[in-house]
Amino acid sequence: MKKKMLIVLSFLLVIPALLIFTSCGKQTVKADVETVQDAQADMDAAAADSSASDVDSESLPADQSVQEPTGPSAEEMMAMEKAEAMQSLVNEDVLFDYDSAALTETAQEILKTKADYLGKQCASIPVTIEGHCDDRGTNEYNLALGERRARSAMNYLINLGVAPSRLNIISYGEEKPLDPGQNEDAWSKNRRAHFIIK
């Protein structure tokens, strides 16, 4: 349903609409991008057809180029990719086990993707890694544990080649939970290393 809706919308909106889809997941963003690109291709095709019959054509002097909607330029593509990379950098948290700062396999996979972005699309962007805990422990110890989690993620990235000077860490302990619920579901979301662009 959503896809169809977006296809319809993309017919009506132009490329800037891409930039509005910030909080969707990777897949949806990709899907949007694809559908928009498809839509764009359709639009181009339609425009090409119509230009033959309805539009007056003029021949232009050699040094003036025609502004044709031929799809996103390489720059725009890069911008889109960068935006996408930044989104996933920020949106996806690295999760930890109770009372631990050790990186699980899932955590390592996520960090590898982030390292990728940090190397390519998000090169030279400063990143701060926030360490957080669930509220089951005491505040003092959790502040320390949060920092250990952030440091753990940072060291892993450095080992993968990210420049240390770009990375900062900060701990919030249990002071800024993502989910205030008192159940394992909420707690597991709170035990995280969260990335922000800063």
Next chain:
Amino acid sequence: MQEGFQFSGYFNGKSGIPQKTVTLTFVISFACHAVLIGVLFFLPGYSRPMFNPFPSAINVSLVSLPAGRPGPPAGKPALKKSAAIVEKKVVKQVPAKIEKPKEISKPEIKAVKKAQEKPVTKVSKAISLKPKISPKKKVESAELIKNAVKDMEKKVEESRPSSVDEAISKIRDKIAKAEGANQSRGLGSQGSAIKGAVPGISGGSGGSNLPIGIFDIYKAEIFYTIQQNWAYSEQIGGRGLDELAVLVIKIMHNGEISDIRFESRSKNRYLDESAYRAIQKSNPLPPLPEGYSRPYYEVGLRFGTSGLKRN
């Protein structure tokens, strides 16, 4: 005439034994008795010998751990729960315990029953001195005392109301139960720990258990009244387990406390003073049981905080 002076015949040489020998025998016997008495009285660790046909001390621990709580796994230091937590659980039991002192007073009514069967001479021995005293007592002197005691007992027996009989039989039942329970739980657990006071009094008094029953009930009344008036804040005084303030009071027939003195003070001034105040607030006590022939009843009171739940 011959019979009457048979005894004196020992002294005037007519028995055939030389007078000197007789005298010497008696002097030596007397000296040995005196030495023995001296040794017994002044030996350290010996509590004062009791002249009393009303033996026993009441030793009641009101607050204690419920028995049989499982401890922590072995290998770890035992973790105790503080009084605040345990008291919540035992709160219901406390009122029941407060009433017990009234009912329970005598630990050794069983022993007393036995006394009824023993010959009178043994009893009189117990009354006068420690049982270790050699049986070479003068029979006549023993008889005098025995008679006095008998008179006293008659008076007490006459005055004793039947309800005391019931009370005593209740006590006997409870003691039977308590002793059975105590064996499985040990002292200081739920239920009172009742000890006999002085060894040797197990002989009981003059062939009857009546006076013992009444006075033990009276002592329970003393205990209850004074304990109810005893205010002690462990926040101020602490929980020194070995601290004991011992005071001795004299109770007149009408229950008035005519004298309070310290037999021994604890190192805790607050404890000593709280004990003194408890006694003064309890004045006058209930009147002494009828038939008590002495002008006042003297009793020692040992105040301690070992009954408070320890941290």
Next chain:
Amino acid sequence: MRCFRFFIVIIAAVLAMTEISFGAYDYIDINSPSIRKMPIAIPLFKSGTGTINNNDMIFSKQASNMLAEMLDFTCYFKILDRESFLENPLKPETTLQNINFHNWATVGAELLVTGKISIKGDLLEIELRLFDTIKASQLIGKKYKADAKSLNQVIRLFASEIVFYLTGNRGIFDTRIAFVSTGSGNKEIYICDFDGTNVKQFTNNKAITLFPAWSSDGKWIAYTSYLKGNPDIYIKNVNNNSISVIAKKGINITPVWVPGKFALAATLSYTGDQDIYLMTGTGKIIKKLTKSSGSDVSPALSTDGKKMAFVSSRSGTPQIYIKDLYTGYEKRLTFNGNYNTQPCWSPKGDKIVYSGLDGGSHNIFIIGFDGKNPVQLTQDTGNNESPSWSPDGTLIVFSSTREGPSRIYVMTSYGTDQRRVFSISGEQSNPKWSPRLVNK
């Protein structure tokens, strides 16, 4: 015949002597008191002017209730209910001559406080006396003159006289409690008087502010705040609000003052490891105190400054350790449970109170400094954390969620008389008891 009688007499005499000289008597053992607090009667104070004037009545009611509440807070006293008093409220009985002590002893009072208040404009004159009803004697008699608005201070002075008489210690009436509350929208530090009255906001950082710590002279509070975006240590003067900062890279948390010095122990992580350091009040590092590769946090110094308790994860789980600051020797203290943190020394240095995770919730425990006799003080009452000892060693303040939102509670050091101190908007946590603040 004669000899026979002679001997009878001798033996009877011996027996009689036995009876008389060795005063034979029984013993009765009383092993626990029936009343666990000192019963004290505080009748309404009287008007000193003689006339029963409304203003005087209001003041005397306020004053006598204030004293009763303060004394009740110490948990030493059982404040007797005025309804049971036998005295005639219209006839003032404030002095030795006209008090009927027997009446007071009858209602169970062992101590009696009487007061006479006169108000002349803004000036207050109060006569306060403490009596022993059993000995029928006056123990303390004081006359105070002050501003009407200083009534609280006068009552506190007299309360500390009473406590001093009974215990040799001035008590907690000159102390305050610092704590964290979220009422303003952020965690900020607040201060209140020992009994929860007179709450004042101390920090206004509009950022997460945590871990208040009183200096041993009561003039400074150190704390951690995210004011500049990073957890940094701030030191703020209680009276004149002057502030200094210790902002090393990484976390700067759990500051605690060195007794008698303008120096702190705190956890810093600027080297990459989370260790406890000794530093001056301006942040200059004096010494690194712990070295393990895990987290070392929450230092707590004994009042003589010779020992430090702290939390370390070096064994795998957070546990409490004690370090002798002279020999450097470190020893693990807690072995029960997997999560023992927030240690606080007793003023005498013989015990440590801490919070331990036990069956899913935090509870307050006390343990001897030698690791013996751990005792649990709270149970089945939500999460109980962050204990702090009163400077006279009699009370422990802590936070508890037993009513839902986190609130500040107090209890005796035996774990009895647990009650909430006060309640304000937001959630309160992390209480710290100040030292005695003699010249506020």
